[in-house]
Amino acid sequence: xxxxxxxxxxxxxxxxxxxxxKVVARGTGLAFYYSAxxxxxxxxxxxxxxxxxxxxEVTRNFQNLAVQGQFTYRIAEPDVxxxxxxxxxxxxxxxxxxxxxxxxxxxxxxxxxxxxxxLVGARSLEEVLADAQNMATQVLESVxxxxxxxxxxVELLGVFFVGIKPTPxxxxxxxAPYREALLRAADEAVxxxxxxxxxxxxxxxxxxxxxxxxxxxxxxxxxxxKGQNTEQEAEFRGRAFELEAxxxxxxxxxxxxxxxxxxxxxxxxxxxxxLGVNAARIGNLNITxxxxxxxxxxxxxPPENNKP
Numbered sequence: 593x594x595x596x597x598x599x600x601x602x603x604x605x606x607x608x609x610x611x612x613x614k615v616v617a618r619g620t621g622l623a624f625y626y627s628a629x630x631x632x633x634x635x636x637x638x639x640x641x642x643x644x645x646x647x648x649e650v651t652r653n654f655q656n657l658a659v660q661g662q663f664t665y666r667i668a669e670p671d672v673x674x675x676x677x678x679x680x681x682x683x684x685x686x687x688x689x690x691x692x693x694x695x696x697x698x699x700x701x702x703x704x705x706x707x708x709x710x711l712v713g714a715r716s717l718e719e720v721l722a723d724a725q726n727m728a729t730q731v732l733e734s735v736x737x738x739x740x741x742x743x744x745x746v747e748l749l750g751v752f753f754v755g756i757k758p759t760p761x762x763x764x765x766x767x768a769p770y771r772e773a774l775l776r777a778a779d780e781a782v783x784x785x786x787x788x789x790x791x792x793x794x795x796x797x798x799x800x801x802x803x804x805x806x807x808x809x810x811x812x813x814x815x816x817x818k819g820q821n822t823e824q825e826a827e828f829r830g831r832a833f834e835l836e837a838x839x840x841x842x843x844x845x846x847x848x849x850x851x852x853x854x855x856x857x858x859x860x861x862x863x864x865x866x867l868g869v870n871a872a873r874i875g876n877l878n879i880t881x882x883x884x885x886x887x888x889x890x891x892x893x894p895p896e897n898n899k900p
Contacts, residue, residue, distance in 0.1 A: 604639035606670035636670035643697040672745030
């Protein structure tokens with residue numbers, strides 16, 4: 593009614609109320625009634641905000657690289673920021689009426705890039721890649737120490753480098769030594785594994801050979817023992833034969849001595865009688881006329897006694 597409206601600022605907004613071009617009220621989270629015909633409202637955000645950046649820089653050894661990161665900031669001096677940038681809003685939609693607030697993050701990024709460029713330009717490519725996090729800390733400390741954002745009324749809360757990448761060709765060149773080292777390590781592992789396998793195979797063959805040698809030695813000892821036993825057995829058998837032959841010879845001699853004093857015809861008759869005892873074992877028996885004649889010869893007649 594009559595253009596009178598109500599506005600209530602947020603706890604994270606620093607509000608400036610202008611009437612007819614003059615500031616009539618200022619503060620955080622102000623709430624007031626105003627006339628839409630002669631009042632302008634400026635709302636400066638005091639909450640922290642995040643911004644992203646990506647810089648293309650050159651190292652000391654003239655190598656191009658891309659620095660990608662993020663930063664966090666907040667407006668610490670709202671009056672200073674409001675004097676430099678237009679934070680006017682439409683009270684009904686609470687939207688900014690221009691793009692000045694969006695340019696604030698870009699100005700902060702420019703300050704960060706200036707400090708980053710100085711650090712990158714003083715280092716080689718390898719040093720930059722190895723010292724990324726320390727460089728981000730140094731950028732933050734440098735901006736704070738030199739109050740480079742004080743003129744904007746901004747406080748830098750943090751700087752983070754999320755990626756530093758050289759050109760694809762340089763990246764491949766940098767990866768080559770490490771890749772070759774990995775391949776070399778893999779080859780060495782393969783060679784070591786093969787060498788270990790060969791060594792194990794050699795040990796196995798050596799053990800097999802030692803086993804064969806042991807078996808052959810045992811076999812040789814067995815053969816020698818068998819030979820000794822056979823030789824000893826033959827020796828004992830020969831001695832037994834000698835003894836047996838001696839006994840038989842003596843028995844035969846004794847038997848012969850028994851028949852030595854007998855008449856040959858009587859001996860022959862005894863022999864024929866012995867053949868008759870063993871007749872069952874004899875298939876054929878031939879008696880020559882000479883043998884029969886010797887048996888039938890007249891026996892010698894004993895002398896007669898002289899008659900008295």
